Amino acid sequence: MKRTDRVGAIIKILSQNPSKNFSLGYFAEKFGAAKSSISEDLSAARKMMQSMELGIIETSAGASGGVKYISRISNKEVDILLQDLCTKLEDPGRILAGGFLYTSDIMFDSTLAKRTAEVFARKFGDKKADYIITVETKGIPVALMTADLLNLPLVVIRRESKISEGSTLSINYFSGSTDRIQKMSIAKRAIQPGTKALIIDDFMRAGGSAKGISDMMKEFDVEIVGTGVVIASKEPEKKKVEDYFPLVYLGKVDENSKKSEVFPNNIIFS
């Protein structure tokens, strides 16, 4: 194999397995090449990725050392993504009776889920979370893609306790989005006490769900290290959780004039 081939294959394998550690020996064996050659390949791959802003190839030394790909969305790409989200969300055709917005096609779009997940991965990548937590259903794609980028398990809280979940912990909480008491339920075996969790969800109105998850996690002695949502509504301004990170803000939705206002959050990574 030529260097061009090895570098291409390394980039393919690493970038399709974000945050996963590969040993130099893995590539040396796969390509029938010396570790010193692989080391030079990695150096070439790292430089290219950095100069093209395609992400980071991180090497660590020592016995447990190796190499991994870390996604790193650029500020320019964040800007393009948020503008894109705002334009899509402001489409008058999304406005439903009662001033609700239809967002399922956006939330279940795998490409958008991957791009939004890149923002959360960059924002929360250093928080040392042990898992990503979401509540079914529309937050699952972006939470899954974030879990993938950070190489973490995803835990999905269900609305109803299911027999296929084993023993569960359930709570009731007030949901501002549906204006009623809702239930959430989590499989006990999904969570280890004393760990850290990152909440990722599609939408926050008053923060009832996030507060509910947070309360549930306290029962497990789990620390919430961050909360990312794709859309946060402007109203109510005071949420039930203090600290949350939205990609866009949803302002007024006027059912009669078919107009809605969506603003990008001001996100600049240093």
Added chain:
Amino acid sequence: MKRTDRVGAIIKILSQNPSKNFSLGYFAEKFGAAKSSISEDLSAARKMMQSMELGIIETSAGASGGVKYISRISNKEVDILLQDLCTKLEDPGRILAGGFLYTSDIMFDSTLAKRTAEVFARKFGDKKADYIITVETKGIPVALMTADLLNLPLVVIRRESKISEGSTLSINYFSGSTDRIQKMSIAKRAIQPGTKALIIDDFMRAGGSAKGISDMMKEFDVEIVGTGVVIASKEPEKKKVEDYFPLVYLGKVDENSKKSEVFPNNIIFS
């Protein structure tokens, strides 16, 4: 930029956007290179990917022509995946009261979802589906990843009709898994009449869900071009749908002896 850099960047961009068409001009502009150079880069990338069994780079000529990456899991990787699934599923710790198996950690594992999706993408990639359909909740990750590989929208059928879905079509059906009548509901705007859909789900017992989806799709004049499930139970042998493609079969689950039998499907792609 050197050839090694361009080839690496092309592979990164193409493989992170499966089944999406990119023009040669896109890369020429991005890299400040002549189209003839890009064409040679693509040829190098294609040969390497093929020889390493990392997927296919497909070029098409003409005004609407371009290049795209198509995932193509090898038979060896399918074999490793299915063995891996069987081993994980046979873990005695998964057996719950009532002979149910705990599978949430498997179904919400993004790496497993990507790998299982590769099998469905290879199996159903040429069926010209217009979207992937699943029913919430545990089938969403593998359905999303399949949608991503085939560059198709994902439509998620809900258990309850939600106000945020707009007008919905609902049906009741008999679910063998839960041994009761269940409801499923789909947003009318999610489906266009006269199209084709591919069903992807986590589990099939008697095929009630798949039959329910199929019946629903008939109301929209939508043709089901395939049904893929991660796990199909051996019993009942006769399912409510004729044609389905499972990755593994679940045999007897013995709650007392804590033993379960899981068999790989015999999948060989030509």
